[in-house]
Amino acid sequence: MKILLLEDDIQFQESVCEYLQMLGYDVDCASDGQKACDLIASNFYHLFILDIKVPKISGHEVIKYIKNLNLNTPIMITTSLVDIDDMAIGYELGCNEYLKKPFELAELKFRVAELMRKYYSVDDKNVIKLNGGFEFNTSKRVLQKDGALIDLSAKETDLVECLVSHLNMYVSMDELREFVWGDKEIDGADIRMHVLKIRQKTSNEFITSKRRVGYKING
Structure with a gap:
C-alpha cells in the first residue's frame, strides 16, 4: 500500500516516513505542496497524509x-492548526x-490502518480483498480464494499486481505496457490474451474491461 506524506518539517517527516515504512507501507515524501502535486500527477497512492501550512502550495490547495x-x-x-475554521475547510474540501x-x-498507525480497512477492505495491511472473494497479498505477491492459491505465471502476477495497485480504477493499454x-x-x-488467461483461472x-478505456479490478 502506497502513501504520500506532505510535511515541511524535515526531521518530523523523516521520523513519520521511517515509522510508516517499518509498518510495511511504501512512502513518498514531499516538503512543499508543489512537489506533492507533481508526485500525485505521476503516481498512484492509497492514502494522502497532508500538512496544511507548507511552502509554495498549501495542503488545502493540494486537496483541491x-x-x-x-x-x-x-x-x-x-x-x-487549532482554528475550527481551518478544520472545517479541510472537511469541506473532502x-x-x-x-x-x-x-x-x-x-497514526491506528488511524492509517482504519482508513485502509475502510476504503480498501484491508485487515492484514498486506492483504487486499477483491471482488468475487479473491485476495491479493502484496508482500507475497500471490492471489488466493478461500485459502486456495491461484496459479499465475510471472507476467500474469505482474498484471494483477498492477491492476490491484490501481484498485477500482481503469488502467489503459499504454499504462499496462509501461508498468507490466x-x-x-x-x-x-x-495483453488481451494475458487477461483472458487470468479470467480463466x-x-x-474478476477483471472488467471498457472499450478504449482499459482494464480494472474492483475491491
Missing part, C-alpha cells in the same frame, strides 16, 4: 488538486481524517 483529478483516495490532514499535532506515532512490460513491444492482442468478472 486531488479532487480536480477526480481521485477518491482517502485524505488525512495532520496539522497544528478530507477523511484529521490528526492534530503533536501526535503519538502509535495513534516496461514499454517493450507488445501488442493489444497479447479466476472468473469472467
